[in-house]
Amino acid sequence: MNATTDRKAIRQKEGGWRQFVALIRDADPPKLQLAIALLLSLVGTAGSLIIPLFTKNLVDGFTFDKLEPLHIVVLVLAFALQTVAGGVSIYLLNRAGHKIVAGIRDRLWSKLLKMPVSYYDNSQTGELTSRVTSDTGIVRGLITEHLSGSLNGIISMIGAIVILLVMDWKMTLVMLLAIPITAAIMAPLARQMYKISKGMQDETAGFTAVLNQVLSEIRLVKSSNAEEREYENGKKGIMSLYRFGVREGKVQAWITPVMMLVIMGLVVALIGYGGIRVSSGLMTAGELVAFLLYLFQIVMPAAQISQFFTQFQKAVGATERISAALKADEEPYQGGKDVTEREEPIRLDNVAFSYNEGKSVLRGVSFDIEPGKVTAIVGPSGGGKTTLFSLLERYYIPQSGTISYGAEPIGELSLAQWRQRIGYVSQDSPIIAGTIRDNICYGLNREATDLEVEQAARMAYAHAFIDALPEGYATEVGERGIKLSGGQRQRVAIARALLRDPSLLMLDEATSSLDSKSELAVQQALDNLMIGRTTLIIAHRLSTVVDADRIVFIEKGVVTGEGTHEELLASHPLYQEFANNQLRLNAETRINVTS
Template structure:
């Protein structure tokens, strides 16, 4: 996965070479110290020796600093490339993917998991390579200085490994569980904070606090388990260090007194001991982080390998003024009962077709199939004689304008929202004309900053009617050939509904229009009304035809139109 981000081999090589150079210099320092101790006298101390020692430390510092910077640069570049790939992938994943994956988990993959990979590269990778070099180099030099003492010193290390290796495995399990729990907690936060008004209006603060508290408590428990393992590792490392130090000082002191070892060599042994123990700790940490990165990488690759929408393949639409024909259309989600079964109808170009019926009948699902969010289980949808899946997604979806019951807005200005999805620059005249036809210009002009007024997250600073009119202005600016209206006025008050209905008339003019409606008063003048029950079409025709032929439609009409009669008058 790292290779796929194409990191600079030259920069990485320089960084690793700098680390190796720094480590080799560090291996040279104890030998210089040994010679100083063994032959130390003021008369023998020369400026050349002082310059050599000082230069050695300066070279090591520069090499180490340069290596750290370059590796951090590489790590940041890799994580940026990974996030870029993930972001691009997330935007082309089908709607079905988001039906099956929680938003918080997806966000966690994008942020936390990529961060784990970066940490491995920038903080631990060089420690691993240089640690191995430092350990091997130190042992080779120590064997050269005094192999007997080296064997005695190394006998303690297997004993330490008996404790440290199982603790490292335990730390990996804890770290993996911590990542999963962090993703779950992120999901809870995202869900609650995005619907905070629902939480407050439902007096659900206590319930959501309890849900969040469970996540916090679980994270706390993982943190305690991690702390317990760290509390064992740190003292054990210190114990090993002290045991080795005692062995070296005690046994080494005996050998110095017997003349088998010089005082300088004993000092060198102590310095090399540090260069063995510290890198071993870093190598252990690397393996723990490496296991965490493997887990994170598996989840990232799983997302990158997910099936995506193909926005390019297929032909461009040359004519959109053709009938939409639905042939034997059936659909069901991966888990669940069929939503649509053997649906057949025809939508003439430039006409208005209303889809009505009881809730849960599959009306909105048909819109999703028409926009190719999902693939039909059986049957086809045609534009003229061509199945719609022969057109490129980009070309097909560019034909549509969609206004829903809760028209979504993005955080930004009114201008941003009306122009959303328009790639080319929109001039002010076209913007104002679209707003005027949508009956949105009146309230926009009353805003302190006009079209540059911020609408808040999901347009919360605007009323429902204002949001709908901005959505209609957006659709008008997009100039779609096919219009879909999904309960576009059902949530509005009577005054806003009248204004929005007028705006919709402007939008529908000259376009093929499909309307989902529960209120029949909004669709009685449609060219065709299709009545859907439990995923099947049980009647179609004009309002007058269905009143005569369809009992349930007649019941709906009798109830609703009688109730709405005083309001319409």
């Protein structure tokens, strides 16, 4: 059992290493910069390796008479060469690292925008934000902060060991005995660090999700007196991160003392053994000094390399999450058949859909949406009306059945062209942070003139309130349009749809949450928007559906009635009940207004 677990861990580790390399390779790293940085590292290391040899000669034969200006010049040049080459190398590696991470973030951001809505149904926004910022930041830190030091260190260590083997191979073998001992101690600590860092990244993503959710809905939190509850939820994440941090600190507490123990033990062993060799004439004092200097050129980089591998374990964990996101299925945004310019009927034929396996939302739904006509969808809440809109927008794909535009299934049409034809006004039309003009023009695939924007706003009955604002169309609406009222947001959304000039208009109960005055203005705007367009309406109000050319009644995911208002009133018991309830509500509203 333990052997099996170990083999699995090894495969996971190798897979993580390969994923990291593949991620860097796919980010199109600047190869020339990296090659120059490597060359300069070699030059800088060569300069640093000259210094102990020069020191050896000084110790063995130092007298003021033999001290020549050339020796001083060579020493100064060696120091200067090491400093300049090392500095430029570090700069180039940092620059290359930032370019690599920018490439990863660019790929990840592009990927997130191309993923289907179903992906976001099963993912928290905070976790996805953490992928783009926190996880890529870990990769950036590995490349820009640790790679340069470890690269120089490896070169320095190899050069120093080669020189030491030439100088005195017996002393060098004594020193190299520390390597397997250190590796045996550090390997289990590295595995622990990998597990801890992976858990910490998961917890960080979860904590970020809590923060995003609470802070984006802070008004709901306060109106619900939920501050204490959300504080406890956040505190759980904070304490979990604290526990991971403490565990990480424990591992670090082992790593540093172990490294120092190895270093001090090695220094003592070399001084003792070297002293014996010096006293017996097998080694000069200068060679012993040079040995110790080269030792520090091996030991100091070893600490940097140790930090690099610790950070590498974190980067591998981050890479796994980034790679998982990059491998997720995308929407088929490119390709597909061109959408015909002429208006065609939309036909739903035996469409079935479920969000979760075993729980159907729509079952065998069939009806036609005639071009240029108004089709209303009514029925009890939870019947699948909004899901129909999502299928028409191609946010989801039906499990069975087809949705066709003319003779073509919409799944075979160009997704970009298909969505360009649709104008969608929902009950809580989303507003982005920015100006009113930004929101009206949002998603438009061309540059709109001020006159076009104003004309759309006038038709949406929005120009009057916009013009009354101090900054007019340049007014900032705040996050999610918080500075606008519900009616104002709806009219801005209708202006956006008007400017888009869609051929298919979908209205998802666009007036249900408004007061009577706002509803009147919005309804007038919708009447302007519906002129000459194929319109599909989800409606809960009788006044909205009476004038529809066709009404489809859906309950529990099944179409149970279809016809005009008069036809359904005469033949459909549930529609009769729906109409009677609406008439009663309207009468009660008039009585309340009168009194």
